[in-house]
Amino acid sequence: MNMKRLTFKSSLILILCLLLVGLLPLPVLRAENSSISTHARAAALIDVESGRLLYSSRGDEPMLIASLTKIMTAIVAIENGDLTSKVKVSKTAFAKEGSSLYLKQGEEMKLEDMLYGMMLRSGNDAATAIAEHVGGSEQGFVYLMNQKAEELGLTHSHFANPHGLDAEGHYSSANDLAVLTAYALHNPVFKEIVKTQEKTADNPYEKWDYKWSNKNKMLRLYEGADGVKTGYTKKALRCLVSSATRNGQQLVAVTINDGNDWNDHASLLNFGFNHYPLKTLIERGEGISGYSYVTSKSFAYPLGQGEEARLFTKLELKREATVPKQARSSDFGLKGVLVLQLGGQEIGRVPVYEPEQLPPEQSAYTKKYSAALAPAYPAGNWLQALGSALRALFQRGDNHD
Numbered sequence: 001m002n003m004k005r006l007t008f009k010s011s012l013i014l015i016l017c018l019l020l021v022g023l024l025p026l027p028v029l030r031a032e033n034s035s036i037s038t039h040a041r042a043a044a045l046i047d048v049e050s051g052r053l054l055y056s057s058r059g060d061e062p063m064l065i066a067s068l069t070k071i072m073t074a075i076v077a078i079e080n081g082d083l084t085s086k087v088k089v090s091k092t093a094f095a096k097e098g099s100s101l102y103l104k105q106g107e108e109m110k111l112e113d114m115l116y117g118m119m120l121r122s123g124n125d126a127a128t129a130i131a132e133h134v135g136g137s138e139q140g141f142v143y144l145m146n147q148k149a150e151e152l153g154l155t156h157s158h159f160a161n162p163h164g165l166d167a168e169g170h171y172s173s174a175n176d177l178a179v180l181t182a183y184a185l186h187n188p189v190f191k192e193i194v195k196t197q198e199k200t201a202d203n204p205y206e207k208w209d210y211k212w213s214n215k216n217k218m219l220r221l222y223e224g225a226d227g228v229k230t231g232y233t234k235k236a237l238r239c240l241v242s243s244a245t246r247n248g249q250q251l252v253a254v255t256i257n258d259g260n261d262w263n264d265h266a267s268l269l270n271f272g273f274n275h276y277p278l279k280t281l282i283e284r285g286e287g288i289s290g291y292s293y294v295t296s297k298s299f300a301y302p303l304g305q306g307e308e309a310r311l312f313t314k315l316e317l318k319r320e321a322t323v324p325k326q327a328r329s330s331d332f333g334l335k336g337v338l339v340l341q342l343g344g345q346e347i348g349r350v351p352v353y354e355p356e357q358l359p360p361e362q363s364a365y366t367k368k369y370s371a372a373l374a375p376a377y378p379a380g381n382w383l384q385a386l387g388s389a390l391r392a393l394f395q396r397g398d399n400h401d
Contacts, residue, residue: 036271040258044174045268047278047302048182048243048250050347054272054302059175062156063256066231066239067099067122068177069164073130074119074193075184076144081134083112083189092138093128098165098233100125101212104205112189113201113210119193119229120212124163131162138162149176152183166235174254181228181241181252194227194243195219218242222266228252244269249278249302276302281311281340282350284361288315293335293352297361301340301347312341315352333357 036055042063045055053059086108094105101123103109109117111133118126128138135141138161145159157180160170172180184190197219201210218225224244231239240261243252253268255261282299303311317336338350353359 036267038255038258038264038268039260040174040255040264042174042254042256043258043264043268044178044254045272046178046182046252046254047272047276048185048252049278050301051179051182052276052302052347053175053178054251054276055268056175059178060156060173062158062171062173064166064170064233064236065164065172065177065256066166066233066236067124067164068172068229068231068239068241068254068256069159069162069170070118070122070127070231071177071181071184071229071241072145072148072159073127073141073162074115075180075187075190076141076148077111077115077130077134078187078189079148080144081111081130083110083115085111085133087111087114087129087133089125089129090132093125093132096124096128096163098124098163101210103129107205109201113199115189116193116196116199116201117210117212120196120199120214122215122230124165127163149180152179154180164231164233164236166233174256177241177254177256178252181243181254185227185243185250185252191227194229216240216242217262218244218265221262222269226250240265242269244273246273247277249273272302276304278302279308282338285355285358288338288352291315291335291352292354294355294358295338296351296353296358299340299348299350301342303342307342310343312344314339314341333359 038057040057042058042061043055044053044057044059046053087110089103089105089107089109091105094103099122101117101121103123103125111130114126114130117123118130131138131141135144141162142159145162149157149159154172154176156171156173157176158169158171160167164170185194197214199212201212203209215230216228218240222242222244224246225242226245227243228241237257238259238261239256240258241252241254242265243250251269251272253265253272255264258264278300279302280298280300282295282297284295284298286295288294315336315338318334333353335352335354338352339346340348340350
C-alpha cells in the first residue's frame with residue numbers, strides 16, 4: 001500500500017517537473033519582451049520589403065501625428081507633381097504657423113528642393129506651398145492624401161491638412177504610418193530625401209543659399225539609419241518614424257507620443273534585426289519541381305526562430321479555358337502562381353512562366369501590404385512550444401486587450 005502511494009507520488013512529482021520544465025522559458029520570454037517595450041502611447045515596427053508587421057502596441061488606435069503627416073504629403077507630391085516645376089509661395093503658405101523654412105511670399109523654388117526643406121526641417125510653409133502647387137489648392141491636395149490612404153488600406157487614418165498641425169478629423173495610427181512609410185521607401189526620390197543629413201538649395205533672392213540640416217537625430221545616432229521624419233505638437237507630443245538598413249534588410253519603427261523616442265527606436269530596430277532577419281525564399285528564374293516552369297521574381301520574407309519549418313508552398317495553375325483572350329495575350333506565357341504560406345496564412349504570390357517566355361523583371365512596386373502581425377518570439381524548440389501551449393491554456397481567461 002505504501003509502495004503504491006510512493007509510486008503515485010513519484011509519478012505526480014515527475015509530471016509536475018515536466019510541466020515546470022516546459023514553463024521555464026516564460027520568465028525569459030517576458031524579460032526579452034520587456035526589453036522592447038517603449039515609452040510611447042503607440043508603436044509599430046515593419047519590414048519594408050515584405051510589409052510584415054513585426055511589433056505593434058496600440059497600433060490601430062487613431063491618434064494625432066503632428067509632422068509625421070508630411071510623409072504622406074511627400075509621397076503624394078512626388079507621385080503627382082513635376083519635381084522640376086517651380087512652386088510659388090502664397091500668402092497662406094507664407095503665414096503658416098509652426099516650424100518654418102522662412103520662405104518669402106511670392107518666392108519660387110523648385111518642387112524637389114522644397115520637398116527637401118519640408119522633410120529635413122519640417123517646414124509648414126513648404127508643406128502648404130507644395131499642397132497648393134500639386135493639388136491646385138490645399139483642399140484639393142488633402143483629397144489626394146485621403147485617396148492615397150484609401151488605396152493603401154490605411155483604415156485608421158484621415159487627413160485634414162498637409163503639414164500636421166492639430167485639426168479636427170486629422171489622425172493616423174502607428175500601424176498605418178508603418179505601412180505608409182514602407183510603401184514610400186520603395187520610391188527612390190522619397191528614399192533619397194529622407195536619408196539626407198544636409199541639403200543646400202539655391203536662393204536667388206539672397207546672397208546666401210539655403211542650407212538645411214536634418215532634424216532626425218537617428219541618422220547620426222543609429223548605425224544604418226536612413227530616415228525618416230520627426231514630429232511634435234503640444235497635443236501630439238513627440239512623434240517619430242525612423243528607418244534603418246542592415247544586411248540588406250530595411251526596417252521602419254514608429255512611435256507616437258514618446259518622451260524617450262531615440263532610445264526606443266534603437267531598441268525596436270535592434271529587436272527586428274536580431275529576431276526577424278530577412279530571408280530570400282524564392283529566386284527569380286528558379287525552377288518548379290515537376291514542371292518546366294520558372295519563377296518570375298525573387299521573394300524575401302522576415303522569419304523568426306522556428307518559422308522556416310512552418311513554410312508551405314503550393315502551385316496554382318492557370319486554367320486557359322477560363323481566362324479571357326485579352327488577358328491571355330497580356331499575360332503571354334503565364335502558367336500559374338506559386339503561393340507561399342506561413343502557418344496556414346498566405347504571405348506572398350510569385351507568378352510562374354515558361355522559361356523562354358519569362359517577362360523582364362518589373363521595377364515598379366506593386367506589392368500589397370499585409371497587416372499580419374508576427375508572433376512575438378515563436379517557440380524555438382519543443383520544450384518552449386510546450387510551455388507556450390500550457391501558458392495559453394491556463395492564461396486564456398486572464399488576457400485582456
